[in-house]
Amino acid sequence: MPNNSAKKLNGTNALQNLFRNQIFIPLAALLLLALFNLIMDPSFFGISFGYNSLGNPVLSGSLITILDNGSELAILAIGMTLVTAASGGQDISVGAAIAIAGSTLLRVLCGTNSRPDTLQAPIIVAFLISCVVAMLFGAFNGVLVAYFKIPPMVATLILYTAGRSIAAWINNNELPIISEPSFGYFGSFIPGIPIPTPFFIAVICMIVITLVMKFTNIKLFVQSVGINDSSSRLNGLNPELIKIMSFVILGLCVAVVGLIKVSRISSINYSVIAKDIEMDAILAVALGGNALSGGKFNMAASILGAYVIQFLTTTLYKYNVQSDALPAYKAAVVIILVVVSSPVVREKFSKIWKNLKAKEVG
Numbered sequence: 234m235p236n237n238s239a240k241k242l243n244g245t246n247a248l249q250n251l252f253r254n255q256i257f258i259p260l261a262a263l264l265l266l267a268l269f270n271l272i273m274d275p276s277f278f279g280i281s282f283g284y285n286s287l288g289n290p291v292l293s294g295s296l297i298t299i300l301d302n303g304s305e306l307a308i309l310a311i312g313m314t315l316v317t318a319a320s321g322g323q324d325i326s327v328g329a330a331i332a333i334a335g336s337t338l339l340r341v342l343c344g345t346n347s348r349p350d351t352l353q354a355p356i357i358v359a360f361l362i363s364c365v366v367a368m369l370f371g372a373f374n375g376v377l378v379a380y381f382k383i384p385p386m387v388a389t390l391i392l393y394t395a396g397r398s399i400a401a402w403i404n405n406n407e408l409p410i411i412s413e414p415s416f417g418y419f420g421s422f423i424p425g426i427p428i429p430t431p432f433f434i435a436v437i438c439m440i441v442i443t444l445v446m447k448f449t450n451i452k453l454f455v456q457s458v459g460i461n462d463s464s465s466r467l468n469g470l471n472p473e474l475i476k477i478m479s480f481v482i483l484g485l486c487v488a489v490v491g492l493i494k495v496s497r498i499s500s501i502n503y504s505v506i507a508k509d510i511e512m513d514a515i516l517a518v519a520l521g522g523n524a525l526s527g528g529k530f531n532m533a534a535s536i537l538g539a540y541v542i543q544f545l546t547t548t549l550y551k552y553n554v555q556s557d558a559l560p561a562y563k564a565a566v567v568i569i570l571v572v573v574s575s576p577v578v579r580e581k582f583s584k585i586w587k588n589l590k591a592k593e594v595g
């Protein structure tokens with residue numbers, strides 16, 4: 234009997250620990266969405282093998298679409314999580330910044346001719362230049378937030394408003410077209426590999442940020458500044474520099490997504506590219522259980538939240554929900570999940586659970 238009681242107690246503690254874990258909410262949301270699709274249409278999980286227009290083997294299906302498009306969001310969620318944690322606000326200009334980064338990339342590759350027969354520069358050089366540009370715009374946002382004390386959403390509203398016009402100006406309002414087939418690999422498939430390339434790029438970004446947080450104190454610094462920048466200053470940190478750094482890292486993430494976006498079509502549409510992606514990135518951070526007011530964060534939960542948002546988007550598209558109605562559905566679902574994950578609700582559930590266990594013991 235004592236052994237049975239101990240086992241029950243251990244099981245109860247395990248459930249309580251799971252429920253309290255920050256990653257529980259996005260994981261539960263993922264399981265609920267999977268269960269819904271399994272009941273409504275099991276073919277949602279079907280994966281087929283075929284060949285694309287170039288004759289290369291590719292995998293297709295809803296799950297592959299989630300991996301493909303969700304990877305862009307996962308990369309953005311990395312930077313958005315750091316910005317949210319450090320500044321207690323969000324960057325709403327990432328969609329416009331992606332347009333700038335993508336436009337810069339195409340400008341370097343095309344040169345003065347918007348439809349060159351050959352690339353005017355190596356892809357890696359063009360990508361590095363777009364990284365520098367995106368990071369500079371990130372630093373601009375960071376300076377406004379850190380030194381001028383402008384709320385992040387207001388500070389980034391400047392680039393949100395002007396960014397797409399800047400992107401069009403970079404290429405003289407022309408729509409460059411890249412004819413080099415290898416450029417398209419970054420946004421589609423590498424010949425011989427049937428899994429979308431953006432997924433591998435996202436995995437590389439996840440590995441890099443994991444190593445950075447493991448072997449540096451960046452996580453501790455960001456959380457300290459987000460919780461209380463005055464006390465962090467007393468402990469020898471520079472809150473302004475750390476806030477700017479978080480925006481610069483987000484800028485780097487933006488450049489990576491910009492590469493993927495323009496690679497998909499080997500061109501750019503300034504007004505449409507990455508439209509509303511900033512909202513999905515913010516929702517991913519919120520769905521990951523991270524406080525939007527800053528402080529502690531869980532990067533893995535944010536990344537999982539990004540794939541859950543894409544899972545939800547793909548599900549809604551499958552059931553023919555109009556694209557202009559998608560934000561409303563997403564908002565409703567995420568509000569429910571965020572409320573459930575709030576400390577107040579968790580505490581109430583914990584009390585109810587304890588009361589039920591106490592009655593069972595009694």
